[in-house]
Amino acid sequence: MRRLLVFDLDDTLYPERSFVLSGFRASSDWLEARHSVSGFYDQAAGLFEEGLRGTIFNEALARVGLAAEDAMVKSLIEVYRGHAPRIALHEDAVWALDHFGAKLALGLLTDGYAATQRNKVAALDIAGRFQTIVYTDDLGRERWKPSPAPYLKIMEATGRSGVECIYVADNPLKDFVAPNALGWMTVQVLRDGGEYANVVASEGHQAQHRVTDLYRLEQLICV
Numbered sequence: 001m002r003r004l005l006v007f008d009l010d011d012t013l014y015p016e017r018s019f020v021l022s023g024f025r026a027s028s029d030w031l032e033a034r035h036s037v038s039g040f041y042d043q044a045a046g047l048f049e050e051g052l053r054g055t056i057f058n059e060a061l062a063r064v065g066l067a068a069e070d071a072m073v074k075s076l077i078e079v080y081r082g083h084a085p086r087i088a089l090h091e092d093a094v095w096a097l098d099h100f101g102a103k104l105a106l107g108l109l110t111d112g113y114a115a116t117q118r119n120k121v122a123a124l125d126i127a128g129r130f131q132t133i134v135y136t137d138d139l140g141r142e143r144w145k146p147s148p149a150p151y152l153k154i155m156e157a158t159g160r161s162g163v164e165c166i167y168v169a170d171n172p173l174k175d176f177v178a179p180n181a182l183g184w185m186t187v188q189v190l191r192d193g194g195e196y197a198n199v200v201a202s203e204g205h206q207a208q209h210r211v212t213d214l215y216r217l218e219q220l221i222c223v
Contacts, residue, residue, distance in 0.1 A: 004131070004160045005100050005221070006107035008169030009117065011196075013093040014124060014190055019085050023046055026083035027057070027076045031064075039064045081116045085123045090191075092214040097129050099222070107154055108133040109167070111145050111174070132157045146205075148178040155182070166221065168214070170194055172201035180204060187211060187220060 010016040019098025028041035041058040052059065058068035059075050066072065089097075100106065108130045110117045114137035121127050134153050136144045143149035155165065169175035169188065173196065176186040181204070188207035190197045209220055 001160070001164065002105050002191065003164050003166060003221075004107055004154070005104045005166045005168070006109050006154060006157050007093075007096075008167070008171075008175060009108060009110035009120060010112070011170045011191065012168060013097075013126070013192055014087050014089050014120075015191075016195070017048075018087045019120060020048055022085040022087060023080035023083055024048070025086075028081045030079045031076065031157070035066070036062050038068060081113055082119070086120055087120060087123050089124055089126070096214040096217060097126065100217070101129055101139070104221075105131045105158065107131055107158065109136070109150050109154055111133075111136045114138050146174040146177045148182060149181055151178050151184070168217065169207075171196045172199055172205050172207060174205075176201075176207045177205045180208070185209070185220075189214060 007013055010019070016018065016036075022192075024041050024044040028038075028044070031040045040060055043063040044056050047056045047059055057073050061068045061072065061076075096205050097106065106129055108121070108126075110133075114135040116136050117137070121133070127133065132154060134150045134157070136147070136150045139147075139153065151165075151167070154160075160186050162179070164183040165179070165182075166187065167175070167179045169186075170191070172188060176188065179186050186207040187209045188211070190210055190212050192212075211217060211220070
């Protein structure tokens with residue numbers, strides 16, 4: 001049986017920043033159509049680039065002169081999460097899916113709200129590339145990474161043991177501790193400007209290998 005190469009989605013196969021900006025654009029268009037208020041996109045994108053996280057919608061609303069009422073923030077977040085994103089694969093991800101897809105079985109394991117993640121997969125047109133896809137949200141919020149549940153689900157669905165599985169992802173805070181314990185090979189991709197490129201993880205959470213792009217997987221995976 002061929003080994004199973006499993007990819008994370010966000011910031012592994014495509015730049016998550018592009019989804020964020022696409023979501024801000026959709027939210028801004030909604031706000032302008034419903035409330036005739038412009039400028040939300042520029043404010044939200046600027047706050048994101050400045051490093052603000054968690055309260056961007058509230059702060060951007062204030063900057064365009066609207067009160068950050070709970071109902072308004074909730075509506076904007078729903079638009080953000082539910083929109084059809086304008087995103088594209090990294091160039092090396094296109095290569096990796098083509099190259100390894102001809103030699104190994106491929107899987108996808110991704111965190112986040114299931115509907116949002118499915119919209120991303122649809123926008124990237126990659127569902128057919130994978131033998132199996134696990135959306136952790138389908139298993140329940142308590143089984144999001146770093147829970148071992150989604151990794152065990154992949155193993156069960158494909159009939160692989162841990163030593164037959166490889167996981168490529170970007171976040172050492174949650175991506176690697178479970179597959180490490182299950183005997184998987186783990187690889188962190190450290191992209192320029194990546195959200196977690198400079199994070200120092202505790203023992204057990206670090207990936208066994210690190211690469212700066214997906215082309216370098218070929219040096220690690222003998223097929």
